[in-house]
Amino acid sequence: MATMDIVVAALLIAIGLVVAWDSYRLGSGWGSEGPRAGYFPLRLGLLLAGCGAIILGQAVWKRKLLGERFVEEGKMRPVLTVALPTVAYVALTAWQGIYGASALFIAGFMIFVGRFPWWKALVTALTTSLILLWMFEVVFQTPLPKNAADDWVAARVQTADQAVRNAFRNLFGSKDPR
Amino acid sequence: MEEISLLFAGFKTALTGYNVWLMMVGITVGVLVGVLPGLGGPNGVAILLPLTFSMGQTTEGQTSAIILLSCIYWGALFGGAITSILFNIPGEAWSVATTFDGHPLARQGRAGEALTAAFTGSFLGAFFSVVMITFAAPWVAKFALRFGPPEKFAVYLLTFASFVGVGRGSPVKALAATVLGFILAAVGMDTVTAQLRLTFGSTHLLGGIDFLVAVIGLFGLGEIFLSMEEGLAFRGQAAKIDLRVVLKTWAKLPKYWFTVLQSCLVGAWMGVKPGGAVAASFMAYGIAKRTSKNPDEFGTGRLEGVIAPETAAHAAGTSALLPMMTLGIPGSATAAVLLGGLMMWGLQPGPMLFVEKKEFVWGLIASMYLSNFAGLIVVLATVPLFAAILRVPFSIVAPIIVVVSAVGAYTVHSNMFDVWLMLGFGVVGYIFKKLEYPLAPMVLALVLGDATEDAFRQSMLGSRGSIGVFWGNGLAGTLTTGAIVLALWPLIGNAIGWRKRRRLQTSKTSPITRA
Numbered sequence: 286m287a288t289m290d291i292v293v294a295a296l297l298i299a300i301g302l303v304v305a306w307d308s309y310r311l312g313s314g315w316g317s318e319g320p321r322a323g324y325f326p327l328r329l330g331l332l333l334a335g336c337g338a339i340i341l342g343q344a345v346w347k348r349k350l351l352g353e354r355f356v357e358e359g360k361m362r363p364v365l366t367v368a369l370p371t372v373a374y375v376a377l378t379a380w381q382g383i384y385g386a387s388a389l390f391i392a393g394f395m396i397f398v399g400r401f402p403w404w405k406a407l408v409t410a411l412t413t414s415l416i417l418l419w420m421f422e423v424v425f426q427t428p429l430p431k432n433a434a435d436d437w438v439a440a441r442v443q444t445a446d447q448a449v450r451n452a453f454r455n456l457f458g459s460k461d462p463r
Numbered sequence: 464m465e466e467i468s469l470l471f472a473g474f475k476t477a478l479t480g481y482n483v484w485l486m487m488v489g490i491t492v493g494v495l496v497g498v499l500p501g502l503g504g505p506n507g508v509a510i511l512l513p514l515t516f517s518m519g520q521t522t523e524g525q526t527s528a529i530i531l532l533s534c535i536y537w538g539a540l541f542g543g544a545i546t547s548i549l550f551n552i553p554g555e556a557w558s559v560a561t562t563f564d565g566h567p568l569a570r571q572g573r574a575g576e577a578l579t580a581a582f583t584g585s586f587l588g589a590f591f592s593v594v595m596i597t598f599a600a601p602w603v604a605k606f607a608l609r610f611g612p613p614e615k616f617a618v619y620l621l622t623f624a625s626f627v628g629v630g631r632g633s634p635v636k637a638l639a640a641t642v643l644g645f646i647l648a649a650v651g652m653d654t655v656t657a658q659l660r661l662t663f664g665s666t667h668l669l670g671g672i673d674f675l676v677a678v679i680g681l682f683g684l685g686e687i688f689l690s691m692e693e694g695l696a697f698r699g700q701a702a703k704i705d706l707r708v709v710l711k712t713w714a715k716l717p718k719y720w721f722t723v724l725q726s727c728l729v730g731a732w733m734g735v736k737p738g739g740a741v742a743a744s745f746m747a748y749g750i751a752k753r754t755s756k757n758p759d760e761f762g763t764g765r766l767e768g769v770i771a772p773e774t775a776a777h778a779a780g781t782s783a784l785l786p787m788m789t790l791g792i793p794g795s796a797t798a799a800v801l802l803g804g805l806m807m808w809g810l811q812p813g814p815m816l817f818v819e820k821k822e823f824v825w826g827l828i829a830s831m832y833l834s835n836f837a838g839l840i841v842v843l844a845t846v847p848l849f850a851a852i853l854r855v856p857f858s859i860v861a862p863i864i865v866v867v868s869a870v871g872a873y874t875v876h877s878n879m880f881d882v883w884l885m886l887g888f889g890v891v892g893y894i895f896k897k898l899e900y901p902l903a904p905m906v907l908a909l910v911l912g913d914a915t916e917d918a919f920r921q922s923m924l925g926s927r928g929s930i931g932v933f934w935g936n937g938l939a940g941t942l943t944t945g946a947i948v949l950a951l952w953p954l955i956g957n958a959i960g961w962r963k964r965r966r967l968q969t970s971k972t973s974p975i976t977r978a
Contacts, residue, residue: 290898297639304646307661319924322653322660325916329645336639343635367691368890371684371865375886378869379879387869391862399858413863417870425514427874 287348294341301334366398382431384438388414418442466597473825476526477833485531486834490841493538498546498849502864504539504797505906506682508532509675510871512804519808526826532804533784533827534834536797537589540780541842544581544773545849549574557740557776560748564761564768575708577769582842583716584723584770588778589835591727592734596785597828600817603789607814612921613932617942619915622737622792624950626904634953636900644905647672648912655920667880674803674909675875678796680885681902683868685892687861704846712766719767722751726771730778735786737794737907740779747775781831788824789814791914796903799910 308323308330315321370390377386392410395401415438421429422439423446431439476482496507515528543558548565561581568577610618627637650661651671662668716723726747733743751771752761761768783794784801791813793799805812810820817824872885895902908915926932934940948955 289894293894293898297643300643300646304661307663311658311660315928316656319655320920320928322656322658325919326646326649326660329642329649333639333642333646336635336642339635340633340639343633363691364688364893367861367865368688370862371889372886374865375869375882378882383866383870383873387866391859391866394862395858398861399856401858409859413866417866421870421874427514428877429870429873430879 287344290344291341291348294337294344297337298334298341301330301332301337303330305330305334367394370394378430382435383429384414384418384431384435387417415442419446466601469601469821469825470597470829472822473827473829474833476523476822476826477530477830482527482530482830483833483837485527486534486830486837487841489531489534490538490541490834490838491845493535493540494542494545494842494845494849495538495852496535497539497542498853499860499864502867503682503686504536504795505800506679506868506871507539508535508797508800508804509678510683510867511535512675512800512807513871513874515804516807519804522820522822525808525810525820526823526830528808529801529804529823529827530830530834532801533830534838536780536801537831537834537838538841539797540589540777541582541585541838542849543776544578544585544769545842545846546853548577548581548769549850550853557744557780558772559741560744560772561769561776563748563772564763564765567762567764568766568769571764573764575704576712576766577764578704578846579709579712579843580716580766580769581773582839583713584726584774585777586835586839587723588727588730588774588776589781589831592731592778592781592785593828593831593835595731595782596788596831600785600789600824600828603785604814604817607790608818609938610814611939612918612925613935613939614942616915616918616922617933617939617946618790618792619911619918620946621942621949622786622911623904623908624946625736626901626907628949628952632899632901636898637904638950640895640900640902640905641908644908645912645915647677647905648674648909649916654913654917670876672884672909673875673881674906675800676872676881676884677888677909678800678906679868679871680888681892681895681906682796683864683871684885684889685896685902687864688889688893689896690857691861704843709843715766716770719770721754722767722771723774725750725754726774727778730775731782733775734779734782734794737783737792737903739783739794740776743779744772744776747771781835784831787812788816788827791911793907793910796906799903799907803910 305327308327311323312321313323313327315324370393374386374390377389388410390410391413392403392406395406395409396403399406417429418431418435418439419442421427422431423443492511493504493507496502497504511532515531518524518528518531540557543553544561544565547553547558547561548569551562551566553559553562565577565581568574623641626641627634646661648671650668651659652669653660659669729747729750730740730743733739733746748761748768748771751767752758755761755765755767780795780797783798785794787793787798787802791802791811793802802812810816810823868885868889869882872881873879875881892902895905922932923930926935932939933943
């Protein structure tokens with residue numbers, strides 16, 4: 286714990302100093318329009334660096350008293366088993382759209398972490414992605430990142446949605462089910 | 464009694480079929496969000512906020528949107544009790560105290576009783592606070608209309624100082640988290656001079672960092688990483704609630720009227736101050752224990768031990784909306800997100816809201832009466848459903864929550880960069896939680912950063928750079944002095960404690976416990 290505390294405190298000092306430097310560059314004094322753009326951030330940066338220094342001091346002191354580790358042995362793995370796939374997932378979303386990436390992520394996680402049979406994973410993953418696609422592309426009309434294949438599916442879902450709506454309208458009069 | 468007629472007008476606004484439907488949806492989503500690990504009040508509301516952009520065009524739409532979002536908040540408050548009692552896992556920090564007696568009750572097969580008591584207590588606590596808001600809010604707003612920039616800045620200062628001064632953890636870390644929030648809020652175009660700040664040439668950062676993205680990452684992803692480390696395996700108690708159990712428990716409740724009343728008072732009082740709900744629930748539990756005839760039985764499954772923290776947490780969570788509506792200062796992280804929502808719909812939270820948007824304000828207050836009643840019914844009816852959802856393995860829930868978070872971050876500005884940003888905030892959230900940096904003041908600073916800086920610059924402009932403006936009149940002076948005393952409180956407390964300790968001359972180091 287103390288080691289990580291020290292690393293984070295050092296980072297805070299660094300961030301604080303960078304912020305202060307950038308604000309100073311921008312002008313942190315008094316201008317014709319009152320305090321200039323860097324006035325507030327400069328002081329914030331210095332304050333952050335100051336806090337970081339105190340935390341750093343406390344952490345160094347604490348480590349002397351009791352040596353601890355940030356994540357206990359054997360627990361780093363579970364954190365990474367969710368963190369690394371999440372990074373891969375975001376990268377895949379940026380490249381190939383969110384629907385395929387989501388399905389792959391959910392299925393992969395269920396198979397490799399949850400030890401589910403592949404068909405269960407596949408059904409869950411595809412259902413989730415399909416519901417997502419229906420909700421955002423059709424119901425909310427808020428497009429999410431997608432590739433050509435998703436476009437094709439979205440068009441089919443749109444048609445199906447319209448067909449269900451029409452069926453509802455015919456059955457229950459003119460009211461839209463939504 | 465102008466409030467009563469305004470309130471009735473509010474009921475007329477809130478009581479449309481569409482709004483009641485939104486209430487039900489909001490409460491159900493809220494309970495779900497409160498029950499699942501990795502989702503909670505703040506990021507549940509944050510994920511759904513972008514979907515309300517189109518609703519926020521008209522006053523009616525704004526009222527409907529705030530009803531939907533506030534109901535998610537109420538639902539999350541209710542939902543926290545379910546996991547605490549059945550699974551001994553507090554879904555939210557304010558329901559930690561509920562586990563002390565709630566889970567033992569569930570293990571004795573009295574889960575239904577405990578849940579009914581918790582929900583009813585929550586309802587009573589919320590009701591108490593809503594009544595308080597109904598009568599106090601117009602008065603506070605009228606008072607706050609006199610605030611100029613120096614007073615406004617002093618109130619902001621007081622808000623942040625109370626996080627630093629009376630938080631549960633390290634005050635330096637609270638200060639660092641707050642300052643970091645302010646710095647993140649400063650990124651992008653400066654509102655006064657239109658200069659670019661802290662963007663370091665990146666075009667992605669031109670528009671600044673959206674607090675919604677930060678909230679989704681900090682609270683959502685961060686929590687998932689944390690849950691993964693703790694290796695969540697839900698082993699819960701069965702929950703059976705039927706009308707007989709509910710009625711039987713209600714028949715017992717009048718006996719605990721004093722516990723309920725004192726918890727209401729503690730909650731309503733603590734909730735007005737930022738970060739109140741968590742502290743209030745612990746405090747109410749402690750007071751109930753101390754005033755009980757048999758305090759030793761607490762922790763073994765006393766009904767008061769469930770009622771006290773839940774009543775206080777809900778009272779505090781509700782009264783957190785009082786400063787949000789009247790002063791523009793949210794009392795909790797979720798209230799901060801709600802406040803951000805108001806700003807996005809083009810509303811300026813604060814006293815002017817009571818003058819210019821009467822319909823909206825009173826619609827919201829009226830909806831608080833209705834939705835807490837609706838919430839009580841909904842949760843009592845759906846407990847078995849949510850208990851079943853909790854049995855879904857974490858390896859299915861975790862990736863789905865990650866996907867939902869990514870979608871939520873993307874929809875804020877339809878921007879892929881925000882999803883990367885959310886990922887970064889997820890890592891920050893995980894590390895900060897591990898190292899006990901409080902997240903709530905950081906979110907608050909991120910939301911209020913620009914408003915605070917504007918108030919500061921306007922004050923300084925008025926006084927030509929003299930810091931004395933913050934003591935320029937009695938009101939501003941009192942607030943500023945109060946803020947400084949509050950912020951330095953840990954130092955004062957330390958000095959007293961240090962002198963005491965020196966007298967005791969003990970060199971033992973206390974073990975570090977994790978809250």
